[in-house]
Amino acid sequence: MKRIELPLTKETIASLKAGDEVALYGKMYTARDQAHQALVADIEARKELPVDLDHITFYYAGPTDTPPGAAVGSIGPTTSSRMDAFSPILLKHGHRGMIGKGERSPEVVDTIVKYGGVYFSALGGAGALLSQSVKAVKIVGYPHLGTEAIRELDVEGFPCVVAIDSRGNNLFAKTLKKAKKMLAAM
Amino acid sequence: MARRIKTKDVVGKVASLCRKACIVIRPDVKKAFEAAIKREKSATGRSIIRKLLDNAALAKRSGVAICQDTGMTVIFATLGQDVTFDGGLEKAINDGVKKGYKEAYLRKSVVADPILRGNTGTNTPAVIHYDVVPGDRFEITVFPKGFGSENKSALVMLNPTAPFEKIVDTVVKPILQAGPNACPPFFVGVGLGGTADMAATLAKKALAEPLTKKTKGKHLARLEADILKKANSSEIGPMGFGGTQTVLAVKAKAYPTHIAGLPVAVNISCHALRSARGKL
Numbered sequence: 001m002k003r004i005e006l007p008l009t010k011e012t013i014a015s016l017k018a019g020d021e022v023a024l025y026g027k028m029y030t031a032r033d034q035a036h037q038a039l040v041a042d043i044e045a046r047k048e049l050p051v052d053l054d055h056i057t058f059y060y061a062g063p064t065d066t067p068p069g070a071a072v073g074s075i076g077p078t079t080s081s082r083m084d085a086f087s088p089i090l091l092k093h094g095h096r097g098m099i100g101k102g103e104r105s106p107e108v109v110d111t112i113v114k115y116g117g118v119y120f121s122a123l124g125g126a127g128a129l130l131s132q133s134v135k136a137v138k139i140v141g142y143p144h145l146g147t148e149a150i151r152e153l154d155v156e157g158f159p160c161v162v163a164i165d166s167r168g169n170n171l172f173a174k175t176l177k178k179a180k181k182m183l184a185a186m
Numbered sequence: 187m188a189r190r191i192k193t194k195d196v197v198g199k200v201a202s203l204c205r206k207a208c209i210v211i212r213p214d215v216k217k218a219f220e221a222a223i224k225r226e227k228s229a230t231g232r233s234i235i236r237k238l239l240d241n242a243a244l245a246k247r248s249g250v251a252i253c254q255d256t257g258m259t260v261i262f263a264t265l266g267q268d269v270t271f272d273g274g275l276e277k278a279i280n281d282g283v284k285k286g287y288k289e290a291y292l293r294k295s296v297v298a299d300p301i302l303r304g305n306t307g308t309n310t311p312a313v314i315h316y317d318v319v320p321g322d323r324f325e326i327t328v329f330p331k332g333f334g335s336e337n338k339s340a341l342v343m344l345n346p347t348a349p350f351e352k353i354v355d356t357v358v359k360p361i362l363q364a365g366p367n368a369c370p371p372f373f374v375g376v377g378l379g380g381t382a383d384m385a386a387t388l389a390k391k392a393l394a395e396p397l398t399k400k401t402k403g404k405h406l407a408r409l410e411a412d413i414l415k416k417a418n419s420s421e422i423g424p425m426g427f428g429g430t431q432t433v434l435a436v437k438a439k440a441y442p443t444h445i446a447g448l449p450v451a452v453n454i455s456c457h458a459l460r461s462a463r464g465k466l
Contacts, residue, residue, distance in 0.1 A: 061254065062254060062255075062293065062295075063254050063293070064250075064251050064254050064256060064291055064292050064293040065291035065292070065293070066291065067248075067249055067250060067291045070248070070250065073250060073251065073254065073291055073293070074245075074250050074251035074252070074253060074254040074256075074293075075254050076253055076254050076255075078255070078334065079334045079337075079367045079368075080367075081367055101366065101367075101369065101425065102365070102366045102367035102368075102426065103365060103366055103367060103426070121366075121425070123234065123237055123238075123241075123425065124253075124334070124369035124425060124456070125238065125241070125252065125253045125369050125456055125457055125458040126237055126238065126241040126253075127241070127245075127250065127251055127252060127253045127254040127255075128241050128242075128244040128245040128248060128250040128251065128252060129237065129240060129241040129244055131250055132244070146294065146305050146307075147293055147294065147295070147305075161427075171427065172365075172366060172426055174428070175366075175421070175422065175423065175426055175427055175428035176365055176366070176422065176426060178419075178420055178421050179362045179365060179420040179421070179422050182358075182362055182419075182420055183359065183362050183363065186355050186358075186359050
């Protein structure tokens with residue numbers, strides 16, 4: 001398992017290869033459907049954003065409430081494809097690391113290559129396990145969004161896999177080849 | 187012989203079932219994972235399923251929900267005709283969901299309107315199905331349904347003359363289209379017959395019943411087996427990283443239907459198939 005510091009640097013991103021199992025250390029930011037839509041709307045309206053997008057890593061997650069004694073509640077990834085419409089604009093404005101689960105669109109892959117981004121897949125449905133690597137949480141943007149607010153997470157050893165690297169290598173391209181062939185024949 | 191149930195007890199029971207469903211893995215699901223590890227040919231696939239078992243053990247120990255998507259709450263209520271309540275049943279069930287989601291630190295994932303949105307803050311209203319039966323039973327199954335998988339549901343109105351293989355493909359197609367996005371390995375509910383809405387309810391109900399429940403009819407058991415085999419031949423695998431265990435079980439339920447139709451509904455559950463049953 002590669003130890004990777006957040007925020008990501010250009011060099012770190014270039015060193016990551018599709019299939020690499022990594023453990024993330026540092027600050028990542030939760031943002032899912034509503035926050036992505038709000039960020040893009042704010043960019044288009046030339047409003048100040050609640051976070052600095054430069055080399056930011058977004059984690060597509062909306063946690064449960066926090067039980068007493070814990071730093072955060074259950075916090076696994078949500079389906080990344082719902083963010084496909086928004087990621088390219090954010091990547092254009094400096095965003096680089098994305099953590100979610102599932103496939104990304106060809107446009108997102110192309111934009112990852114264009115700007116030198118990286119997409120990690122975290123284990124879907126492992127909300128309890130993943131909460132263990134989150135040491136502190138605080139809301140930093142769009143608090144009215146509740147579970148969908150932008151939260152700054154301090155993580156230690158957050159496990160995920162590089163699913164799409166900055167050269168456009170895509171783990172799912174091989175694993176989903178047969179399924180796509182079967183679908184075409186149906 | 188009328189039996190009176192206190193709505194206060196309904197609230198308490200529903201609340202505790204919400205907590206149990208979201209935090210304690212179903213025993214049949216746990217067994218399905220253990221069997222899947224033995225069958226899975228991919229080392230990555232086996233590792234993923236092992237982590238899911240670790241996650242379930244941690245959730246039970248620590249009281250943190252198995253998955254952060256504690257779902258929109260579906261309730262199946264079996265209501266004996268001889269049962270009466272000392273207040274509103276629907277309100278009591280919803281109050282139970284509100285209490286359970288608050289006290290067990292579950293996520294509030296329900297919005298008031300599909301277009302206007304606006305989180306209700308309580309994870310209510312629930313989606314409630316009532317089966318009225320003779321006698322004085324009152325049983326509730328709480329089934330939190332996460333939407334990563336719910337978003338991959340399908341309803342197809344086949345011709346009444348559709349061949350068996352076409353029915354198989356009709357179910358396999360949405361499974362393949364879901365791919366990694368709905369968190370495989372999957373449990374798949376299939377509803378056949380009735381009307382469009384009935385078929386969809388049957389597909390959901392099939393998932394709320396134990397996986398070990400015997401399927402009614404050799405033809406449906408054969409359908410389940412053919413769907414399972416074809417879906418697993420896709421080698422999508424756990425989390426879509428490749429493997430032989432894409433679907434762990436297919437459960438089909440059927441209802442009489444119209445001479446002009448063959449409704450087929452597919453409800454996919456992610457690996458976090460969750461429900462809890464109780465009675466008053």
